[in-house]
Amino acid sequence: MTPDKRKKLKKAGWKVSSADEFLGLSPEESAYIALKLALSESLKNKRIKKGLSQIALAELIASSQSRIAKMEAADASVSIDLLVKSLLAMGASRKELANAIATPG
Amino acid sequence: MTPDKRKKLKKAGWKVSSADEFLGLSPEESAYIALKLALSESLKNKRIKKGLSQIALAELIASSQSRIAKMEAADASVSIDLLVKSLLAMGASRKELANAIATPG
């Protein structure tokens, strides 16, 4: 695990203060977190590509700027459900979703 | 139209995917439902392949038989989050997930 990724995880509120702690996570726990990171990255990329601010996207999908920020930060309070719904609302296809999910962060 | 009625129609033999227009679903609504159906199918297939009963799976992933049944029925009360977590708990890889998502129902 790269220092970058660890920093990102920590920033997102996950308890990752050391590699040992991270290794203490079960495989499905880390897979779940990795999945969320992949989706949040995809969301941010798509938003930027469309030239939208977080506020503009929030209005577009009936959410709020703060929640968009949390989505993009893969915050622990954000579900995969919301990430997927948001991506779909931005016009992502199933294949795009699948690709985001399959692609390692 | 409620998700419940939609489900009943599907059970009654309607080809939901081709009836989207008639049902007045937005593209992201139908994509979301299709996604859930794909994941629930994948979950059921994986469980059967492992020779597990719903009760056994429930114990394995700390849930309940009734919730497993609802997952496999793509019930409106079940989130994509739970479906993904369950698949990961059964040992699905990200690529398997991606494939399930990309594959049309």
Next chain:
DNA sequence: TGAAAATATGTCAAATCCGACATATACTAC
């Protein structure tokens, strides 16, 4: 057939997640 196992359905309190708001911090361009 009929009992037993598996699955489906309905309900609900508790846990989790959401949008909204306030506020802080970061980034531009002057």
Next chain:
DNA sequence: GTAGTATATGTCGGATTTGACATATTTTCA
């Protein structure tokens, strides 16, 4: 610098989702 814009963070009431339970229905098999 600093004014303006964008993004991040903390909190909270209300909405949604969850596991659990009761019960109904379906499937399996002798």
